[in-house]
Amino acid sequence: MKSIETYSPRKLSEALRILSERREGIRVIAGATDIIVQVLERKKDPGALLNISYLDELRFIREDEGTVRIGALTTHREIERSPIIKKRGKLLAEAAFIVGSPQIKNLGTIAGNVANASPVADVVPPLMVLGSVLTLKSSSGERRIPIGEFATGPGATVMRPDELLIEISFPALRPDEISFYERLGQRRLLSISKVGVAFRARCAGKKLSDVSIALGAVAPRVITAPRTAAFLEGKEYSEEVAAEAARIVESESKAITDIRSTESYRNRMAGALLIRGFARVFQSFPG
Ligand SMILES: Cc1cc2nc3c(=O)[nH]c(=O)nc-3n(C[C@H](O)[C@H](O)[C@H](O)COP(=O)(O)OP(=O)(O)OC[C@H]3O[C@@H](n4cnc5c(N)ncnc54)[C@H](O)[C@@H]3O)c2cc1C
Known part of the structure; x- marks a missing residue:
């Protein structure tokens, strides 16, 4: 070689x-x-x-005035274990827990996962629903772009060759917000996602508002599910509401058939994962 x-x-x-x-x-x-x-x-x-792995200035997780800031070189292991992320970006900690194996989590970085622009990247759907902003820096300046505008297709981004992704930030989840990340792989761990569903919303009692949903592995890049989010806006959670939301999200999923799964199975599973996430979050709610 x-x-x-x-x-x-x-x-x-x-x-x-x-x-x-x-x-x-x-x-x-x-x-x-x-x-x-x-x-x-x-x-x-x-x-x-x-x-860039020796740039220690890019290894940090902090919360500044309601904004969570994560340095590019922060590893999945550090995210999974961070008290700040567990509390203020819970679904991101859930996604980091799922990534690869202990070895991969100790080496793989959050910025590498985002910059690789894979539609199956596990941290991207959570970062989308958290409203993340990416900071790109070059020797001639700095710019900040919403994560939804970063990837243009598999492996393709708007980042210039002279730029580095140095920081990812998002508004910290508040106590009245619920969130989850659910994904389906061939196995629970050490497998690439067939479908991933990220969800965030404000929740008063069981009434949902400000709903945001992102889907991984069902399109050439991570996508949002605006029709499902609009349906859930202002609704009280119930099993019937979840079932109807699942039907809508299945129609928003744009999966393809490939070596890992079929189009129809992936689309159905997007709905099933939404129901599973709701059940996990609401099982601890009274009534
Ligand atoms: C066995 C195995 C299992 C895996 N399992 C999963 C999984 O379950 N879920 C999942 O999402 N991923 C998985 N991955 C993929 C990978 O581990 C993650 O995407 C990881 O976060 C990549 O980070 P890295 O630092 O290793 O990136 P690198 O490999 O170093 O870089 C990836 C890309 O990003 C660019 N890049 C990296 N950092 C920057 C930066 N700061 N600025 C600009 N460009 C940058 C590089 O040029 C390259 O194009 C797996 C990989 C393996 C080998």
Whole structure:
């Protein structure tokens, strides 16, 4: 195997300078759990590599005045265990728990999962319903874009070759909000998602408002389910309401048949996962 020229800067400013000089001729690696597979399968010839894993300034989880901020290099393991995320972004902790295996969770980063732009990425549906904003930085400036505008298709994003994704932020969940992430894989763990459903809403008693739903693995990129969300707006949760919401979400799912599953099964399972998530959340509610 030929050797690959690799840069391992210790400062973000140095990393951005290298990116701006090399542009298309260099690939960013963080935990390398996605990119190593692509390189080994020869889907990608990386040219040179920019290893950003030593940029400790990009490892943090904090809450500032109602906003949760997560540094790009934060691993799935750190997210899964973070008291801030468990309380203020609960469904994101649930998604991080599901990712891969302990080894993958210790290496794989949140920004790598987002930047890889896979429609099956587990942290993206939760980040969508949380209303996340991505901070992209280059040596010439910084811009912030909503996560829903980031991926344009499988493996394709609006990020420029001279930019790094440095931070992901979202409004912290409040005590009157409920959330869940449910996914179906071949196995519970160590399998790629066939369908993923993320849900967030305000909840007074069992009455839902400000509903947001995102679906993974049922379209070329993660999508929202606006008709299902509109149906649930202002409704009291009941098994009948959940069943009707499931029928609507199945019609919003745009699944395809591939090696992992069939179109009709995936669409049906989007509805089943919504019902399962509701049952999990509301089983602890009185009445
Ligand atoms: C066995 C196995 C099981 C897995 N299971 C799951 C699973 O259950 N769910 C799931 O969602 N994923 C899974 N994955 C995929 C992968 O582990 C995750 O997507 C992980 O979060 C990727 O992060 P990384 O840091 O390793 O990314 P890398 O492989 O280092 O990078 C991935 C892509 O993102 C780019 N990139 C990384 N960081 C940045 C940045 N800060 N700015 C700009 N570009 C950047 C890279 O250039 C590359 O294109 C699995 C992978 C393996 C090998």
